Amino acid sequence: MAALDVPADSDAEAQRRIKDLSKPGAAEFDLIDDYLMWVVFHAMRPLFGDAIGAVVAGSATNAAQGDVDEGLQRQYMLEIRYVAGQLLAGNLATLDLRRRAESCGDALQARIDRVTGPIGAAWGVKSSSEDIERNAVGLAWISHPVTVQSGALVMQELLGRQKVYEQLRSRARALGESRVWTDPDFRKAVRNHVLELMRFRPIFPLLARDVPRDTEMETGARSNAGCPGGGKVSLLSIAALFDPTAVPQSGRFCPNRDWGSEDALRYLMFGYGYRQCPARDYAVDILTSALIGLLTLPRLQLARGEGKAIAYDGPLMLCMRMRIT
Secondary structure, eight states: OTTOOTTHHHHHHHHHHHHHHTSTTOOEEETIIIIIHHHHHHHHGGGGGGGHHHHHHTOOSGGGSSOOOHHHHHHHHHHHHHHHHHHHHGGGOOHHHHHHHHHHHHHHHHHHHTTHHHHHHHHTOOOOHHHHHHHHHHHHHHHHHHHHHHHHHHHHHHHTOHHHHHHHHHHHHHHHHHHHHHOHHHHHHHHHHHHHHHHHSOSOSEEEEEOOSOEEEOOSSSSOEEEOTTSEEEEEHHHHHTOTTTSTTTTSOOTTOOOGGGGGGGGGGGOOGGGSOTTHHHHHHHHHHHHHHHHTSSOEEEOOSSSOSEEEETTEEEEEEEEEO
16 A cells, blocks of 8 residues: 555546536536546556556456556446445345345456466565455455445535535635645645544444454443354444544534544544554545545536436445536
Protein backbone atom coordinates (compact mmCIF):
# COMPACT_ATOMS: atom_id res chain seq x y z
CA MET A 1 0.00 0.00 0.00
CA ALA A 2 3.00 2.30 0.32
CA ALA A 3 2.92 2.55 -3.49
CA LEU A 4 -0.44 4.33 -3.42
CA ASP A 5 -0.40 8.03 -4.30
CA VAL A 6 -3.63 9.17 -2.74
CA PRO A 7 -5.09 11.80 -3.04
CA ALA A 8 -3.13 12.75 -6.18
CA ASP A 9 -4.42 9.83 -8.27
CA SER A 10 -7.97 10.01 -6.95
CA ASP A 11 -8.03 13.80 -7.50
CA ALA A 12 -6.83 13.38 -11.09
CA GLU A 13 -9.44 10.76 -12.00
CA ALA A 14 -12.22 12.63 -10.20
CA GLN A 15 -11.38 15.77 -12.19
CA ARG A 16 -11.34 13.81 -15.45
CA ARG A 17 -14.70 12.18 -14.77
CA ILE A 18 -16.27 15.44 -13.58
CA LYS A 19 -15.13 17.11 -16.80
CA ASP A 20 -17.01 14.44 -18.79
CA LEU A 21 -20.09 14.79 -16.60
CA SER A 22 -20.05 18.56 -17.08
CA LYS A 23 -20.33 18.39 -20.87
CA PRO A 24 -23.50 19.80 -22.45
CA GLY A 25 -26.30 17.28 -22.48
CA ALA A 26 -24.96 15.23 -19.56
CA ALA A 27 -28.06 15.71 -17.44
CA GLU A 28 -28.03 12.28 -15.78
CA PHE A 29 -25.38 9.77 -14.75
CA ASP A 30 -24.92 6.73 -12.57
CA LEU A 31 -22.91 7.62 -9.49
CA ILE A 32 -21.41 4.12 -9.23
CA ASP A 33 -20.82 3.03 -12.84
CA ASP A 34 -19.94 6.44 -14.29
CA TYR A 35 -17.95 7.93 -11.44
CA LEU A 36 -17.16 6.23 -8.14
CA MET A 37 -15.85 2.91 -9.43
CA TRP A 38 -13.41 4.71 -11.74
CA VAL A 39 -12.12 7.12 -9.11
CA VAL A 40 -11.47 4.25 -6.71
CA PHE A 41 -9.97 2.05 -9.43
CA HIS A 42 -7.40 4.63 -10.51
CA ALA A 43 -6.47 5.43 -6.91
CA MET A 44 -5.81 1.72 -6.27
CA ARG A 45 -4.05 0.86 -9.54
CA PRO A 46 -0.59 1.10 -7.90
CA LEU A 47 -1.46 -1.89 -5.67
CA PHE A 48 -0.47 -4.12 -8.58
CA GLY A 49 2.26 -1.86 -9.98
CA ASP A 50 3.35 -2.72 -13.51
CA ALA A 51 1.16 -5.82 -13.41
CA ILE A 52 -2.15 -3.91 -13.36
CA GLY A 53 -2.67 -4.35 -17.10
CA ALA A 54 -2.12 -8.10 -16.84
CA VAL A 55 -4.49 -8.34 -13.85
CA VAL A 56 -7.26 -6.44 -15.62
CA ALA A 57 -6.81 -8.37 -18.87
CA GLY A 58 -6.32 -11.68 -17.08
CA SER A 59 -3.38 -12.35 -19.37
CA ALA A 60 0.40 -12.15 -19.17
CA THR A 61 0.87 -11.59 -22.91
CA ASN A 62 2.60 -8.48 -24.22
CA ALA A 63 -0.75 -7.11 -25.36
CA ALA A 64 -1.85 -6.85 -21.73
CA GLN A 65 1.06 -4.74 -20.57
CA GLY A 66 0.29 -1.19 -19.49
CA ASP A 67 -3.21 0.21 -19.95
CA VAL A 68 -6.04 -1.91 -21.30
CA ASP A 69 -9.31 -0.62 -22.73
CA GLU A 70 -12.14 0.50 -20.47
CA GLY A 71 -14.32 -2.43 -21.49
CA LEU A 72 -11.89 -4.88 -19.88
CA GLN A 73 -11.51 -2.60 -16.88
CA ARG A 74 -15.29 -2.52 -16.43
CA GLN A 75 -15.51 -6.33 -16.68
CA TYR A 76 -12.82 -6.69 -14.01
CA MET A 77 -14.63 -4.28 -11.69
CA LEU A 78 -17.95 -6.10 -12.15
CA GLU A 79 -16.29 -9.39 -11.23
CA ILE A 80 -14.85 -8.06 -8.00
CA ARG A 81 -18.10 -6.20 -7.24
CA TYR A 82 -20.14 -9.38 -7.09
CA VAL A 83 -17.52 -11.30 -5.14
CA ALA A 84 -17.55 -8.50 -2.57
CA GLY A 85 -21.33 -8.36 -2.80
CA GLN A 86 -21.52 -11.70 -1.03
CA LEU A 87 -19.53 -10.22 1.86
CA LEU A 88 -21.62 -7.05 1.97
CA ALA A 89 -24.92 -8.90 1.83
CA GLY A 90 -23.99 -11.82 4.08
CA ASN A 91 -27.00 -13.95 5.01
CA LEU A 92 -29.28 -11.46 3.24
CA ALA A 93 -27.75 -12.20 -0.16
CA THR A 94 -30.32 -13.22 -2.76
CA LEU A 95 -29.92 -16.48 -4.64
CA ASP A 96 -28.99 -14.57 -7.81
CA LEU A 97 -26.32 -12.62 -5.93
CA ARG A 98 -24.85 -15.80 -4.45
CA ARG A 99 -24.74 -17.43 -7.87
CA ARG A 100 -23.06 -14.40 -9.43
CA ALA A 101 -20.60 -14.23 -6.54
CA GLU A 102 -19.65 -17.85 -7.10
CA SER A 103 -19.17 -17.51 -10.85
CA CYS A 104 -17.33 -14.19 -10.51
CA GLY A 105 -15.18 -15.65 -7.74
CA ASP A 106 -14.15 -18.48 -10.06
CA ALA A 107 -13.41 -15.98 -12.83
CA LEU A 108 -11.34 -13.79 -10.49
CA GLN A 109 -9.40 -16.80 -9.21
CA ALA A 110 -8.64 -17.92 -12.77
CA ARG A 111 -7.66 -14.38 -13.77
CA ILE A 112 -5.14 -14.09 -10.93
CA ASP A 113 -3.83 -17.64 -11.48
CA ARG A 114 -2.77 -16.67 -15.00
CA VAL A 115 -0.77 -13.64 -13.90
CA THR A 116 0.90 -14.55 -10.59
CA GLY A 117 4.27 -14.24 -12.35
CA PRO A 118 3.83 -10.57 -13.37
CA ILE A 119 2.32 -9.75 -9.97
CA GLY A 120 5.26 -11.32 -8.11
CA ALA A 121 7.70 -9.42 -10.32
CA ALA A 122 5.83 -6.13 -9.75
CA TRP A 123 5.81 -6.69 -5.99
CA GLY A 124 9.45 -7.76 -5.98
CA VAL A 125 8.71 -10.94 -4.04
CA LYS A 126 9.72 -14.56 -4.60
CA SER A 127 6.91 -16.17 -2.61
CA SER A 128 5.08 -19.20 -3.89
CA SER A 129 2.38 -18.63 -6.48
CA GLU A 130 -0.19 -19.67 -3.86
CA ASP A 131 0.90 -16.87 -1.51
CA ILE A 132 0.84 -14.31 -4.31
CA GLU A 133 -2.54 -15.55 -5.47
CA ARG A 134 -4.08 -15.35 -1.99
CA ASN A 135 -2.91 -11.78 -1.42
CA ALA A 136 -3.76 -10.62 -4.94
CA VAL A 137 -7.30 -12.03 -4.84
CA GLY A 138 -7.85 -10.43 -1.44
CA LEU A 139 -6.56 -7.04 -2.57
CA ALA A 140 -8.78 -7.13 -5.64
CA TRP A 141 -12.14 -7.98 -4.17
CA ILE A 142 -12.07 -6.25 -0.79
CA SER A 143 -10.41 -2.90 -1.48
CA HIS A 144 -12.28 -1.57 -4.51
CA PRO A 145 -15.96 -2.60 -4.13
CA VAL A 146 -16.17 -1.79 -0.43
CA THR A 147 -14.80 1.71 -1.00
CA VAL A 148 -17.22 2.26 -3.90
CA GLN A 149 -20.18 1.14 -1.79
CA SER A 150 -19.06 3.40 1.04
CA GLY A 151 -18.94 6.34 -1.38
CA ALA A 152 -22.48 5.67 -2.56
CA LEU A 153 -23.72 5.47 1.03
CA VAL A 154 -21.92 8.72 1.90
CA MET A 155 -23.63 10.51 -0.99
CA GLN A 156 -26.99 9.01 -0.14
CA GLU A 157 -26.69 10.29 3.42
CA LEU A 158 -25.47 13.71 2.28
CA LEU A 159 -28.36 14.20 -0.14
CA GLY A 160 -30.70 13.50 2.75
CA ARG A 161 -29.14 16.47 4.54
CA GLN A 162 -29.81 19.24 2.05
CA LYS A 163 -28.66 22.06 4.34
CA VAL A 164 -25.28 20.37 4.88
CA TYR A 165 -24.97 19.62 1.15
CA GLU A 166 -25.72 23.22 0.15
CA GLN A 167 -23.24 24.60 2.67
CA LEU A 168 -20.46 22.44 1.20
CA ARG A 169 -21.46 23.34 -2.37
CA SER A 170 -21.42 27.03 -1.45
CA ARG A 171 -17.87 26.72 -0.11
CA ALA A 172 -16.80 24.86 -3.25
CA ARG A 173 -18.26 27.55 -5.53
CA ALA A 174 -16.54 30.30 -3.54
CA LEU A 175 -13.15 28.61 -3.97
CA GLY A 176 -13.50 28.09 -7.72
CA GLU A 177 -12.53 25.21 -10.03
CA SER A 178 -8.81 25.12 -9.21
CA ARG A 179 -8.63 26.12 -5.54
CA VAL A 180 -11.33 23.65 -4.55
CA TRP A 181 -8.73 20.88 -5.07
CA THR A 182 -5.81 22.59 -3.39
CA ASP A 183 -7.27 24.48 -0.43
CA PRO A 184 -6.18 22.50 2.67
CA ASP A 185 -8.93 23.84 4.91
CA PHE A 186 -11.64 22.81 2.47
CA ARG A 187 -10.16 19.34 2.00
CA LYS A 188 -10.02 18.93 5.77
CA ALA A 189 -13.66 20.02 6.05
CA VAL A 190 -14.78 17.59 3.35
CA ARG A 191 -12.79 14.78 4.98
CA ASN A 192 -14.49 15.49 8.31
CA HIS A 193 -17.86 15.35 6.57
CA VAL A 194 -16.98 12.02 4.94
CA LEU A 195 -16.19 10.49 8.33
CA GLU A 196 -19.35 11.84 9.93
CA LEU A 197 -21.49 10.70 7.01
CA MET A 198 -19.94 7.24 7.30
CA ARG A 199 -20.78 7.20 11.01
CA PHE A 200 -24.44 7.71 10.17
CA ARG A 201 -24.32 5.29 7.21
CA PRO A 202 -21.61 2.66 7.92
CA ILE A 203 -21.15 -0.03 5.29
CA PHE A 204 -21.16 -2.80 7.93
CA PRO A 205 -23.81 -1.78 10.51
CA LEU A 206 -24.02 -5.41 11.63
CA LEU A 207 -21.06 -7.77 11.87
CA ALA A 208 -21.02 -11.51 12.53
CA ARG A 209 -17.94 -12.95 14.19
CA ASP A 210 -16.88 -16.52 14.93
CA VAL A 211 -16.34 -17.37 18.60
CA PRO A 212 -13.37 -19.79 18.77
CA ARG A 213 -13.69 -20.53 22.48
CA ASP A 214 -16.05 -19.89 25.38
CA THR A 215 -15.98 -16.23 26.27
CA GLU A 216 -18.12 -13.39 27.62
CA MET A 217 -19.14 -10.05 26.18
CA GLU A 218 -19.45 -7.03 28.45
CA THR A 219 -22.98 -5.66 28.34
CA GLY A 220 -22.92 -2.86 30.87
CA ALA A 221 -25.66 -4.66 32.75
CA ARG A 222 -25.41 -6.72 35.95
CA SER A 223 -24.17 -9.77 34.06
CA ASN A 224 -22.19 -10.35 30.89
CA ALA A 225 -23.41 -12.26 27.85
CA GLY A 226 -22.03 -15.75 27.49
CA CYS A 227 -20.73 -16.77 24.05
CA PRO A 228 -20.07 -20.52 23.69
CA GLY A 229 -17.08 -21.58 21.62
CA GLY A 230 -17.82 -22.73 18.09
CA GLY A 231 -20.75 -20.37 17.70
CA LYS A 232 -21.17 -16.87 16.27
CA VAL A 233 -21.86 -13.50 17.79
CA SER A 234 -23.56 -10.58 16.02
CA LEU A 235 -22.20 -7.13 16.75
CA LEU A 236 -24.32 -4.06 16.05
CA SER A 237 -21.44 -1.74 15.17
CA ILE A 238 -23.71 1.20 14.40
CA ALA A 239 -24.93 1.12 18.00
CA ALA A 240 -21.35 1.57 19.20
CA LEU A 241 -20.96 4.59 16.90
CA PHE A 242 -23.94 6.18 18.64
CA ASP A 243 -23.12 5.18 22.20
CA PRO A 244 -23.70 8.42 24.17
CA THR A 245 -21.22 7.38 26.84
CA ALA A 246 -18.44 7.27 24.22
CA VAL A 247 -19.68 9.94 21.77
CA PRO A 248 -21.23 12.99 23.47
CA GLN A 249 -24.44 14.12 21.71
CA SER A 250 -24.00 11.13 19.41
CA GLY A 251 -27.29 11.73 17.61
CA ARG A 252 -26.20 15.16 16.39
CA PHE A 253 -24.54 15.47 12.97
CA CYS A 254 -21.28 17.21 13.82
CA PRO A 255 -18.35 16.89 11.37
CA ASN A 256 -16.16 19.14 13.50
CA ARG A 257 -16.71 17.27 16.77
CA ASP A 258 -13.63 17.25 19.01
CA TRP A 259 -12.98 13.56 19.68
CA GLY A 260 -10.02 14.25 21.94
CA SER A 261 -8.51 11.10 23.42
CA GLU A 262 -11.31 9.02 21.82
CA ASP A 263 -10.21 9.79 18.25
CA ALA A 264 -9.84 6.06 17.49
CA LEU A 265 -13.61 5.66 17.96
CA ARG A 266 -14.15 8.04 15.06
CA TYR A 267 -12.95 5.27 12.76
CA LEU A 268 -14.93 2.45 14.34
CA MET A 269 -16.70 1.74 11.02
CA PHE A 270 -13.29 0.43 9.85
CA GLY A 271 -12.99 -2.01 12.74
CA TYR A 272 -10.94 -1.71 15.89
CA GLY A 273 -7.56 -2.85 17.21
CA TYR A 274 -5.90 -5.60 15.20
CA ARG A 275 -9.16 -6.11 13.24
CA GLN A 276 -9.03 -2.60 11.82
CA CYS A 277 -8.78 -2.03 8.06
CA PRO A 278 -5.12 -1.24 7.23
CA ALA A 279 -6.22 0.99 4.32
CA ARG A 280 -8.49 3.12 6.49
CA ASP A 281 -6.86 6.48 5.75
CA TYR A 282 -6.46 5.72 2.05
CA ALA A 283 -10.17 4.95 1.76
CA VAL A 284 -11.18 8.18 3.49
CA ASP A 285 -8.81 10.19 1.26
CA ILE A 286 -10.24 8.59 -1.89
CA LEU A 287 -13.80 9.33 -0.79
CA THR A 288 -12.76 12.90 0.03
CA SER A 289 -11.47 13.37 -3.52
CA ALA A 290 -14.65 11.87 -4.95
CA LEU A 291 -16.89 14.12 -2.86
CA ILE A 292 -14.91 17.26 -3.74
CA GLY A 293 -15.49 16.47 -7.41
CA LEU A 294 -19.23 16.02 -6.91
CA LEU A 295 -19.43 19.32 -5.04
CA THR A 296 -18.11 21.17 -8.12
CA LEU A 297 -21.12 20.05 -10.19
CA PRO A 298 -24.41 21.93 -10.27
CA ARG A 299 -26.99 20.76 -7.74
CA LEU A 300 -27.45 16.99 -7.69
CA GLN A 301 -30.50 14.99 -6.81
CA LEU A 302 -31.63 11.41 -7.21
CA ALA A 303 -33.01 10.91 -10.71
CA ARG A 304 -36.79 10.68 -10.86
CA GLY A 305 -38.14 8.88 -13.87
CA GLU A 306 -38.67 5.33 -14.97
CA GLY A 307 -37.68 2.82 -12.35
CA LYS A 308 -35.99 3.56 -9.07
CA ALA A 309 -33.06 5.94 -8.70
CA ILE A 310 -31.30 3.45 -6.43
CA ALA A 311 -31.36 -0.25 -7.30
CA TYR A 312 -30.38 -2.87 -4.73
CA ASP A 313 -29.56 -6.56 -4.79
CA GLY A 314 -30.03 -7.39 -1.13
CA PRO A 315 -28.08 -4.69 0.74
CA LEU A 316 -25.72 -4.30 -2.25
CA MET A 317 -26.27 -0.97 -4.02
CA LEU A 318 -25.97 -1.70 -7.73
CA CYS A 319 -26.71 1.72 -9.18
CA MET A 320 -27.51 5.23 -8.04
CA ARG A 321 -28.89 7.39 -10.82
CA MET A 322 -28.21 11.08 -10.37
CA ARG A 323 -29.67 14.13 -12.09
CA ILE A 324 -27.77 17.37 -12.56
CA THR A 325 -30.10 20.35 -12.06
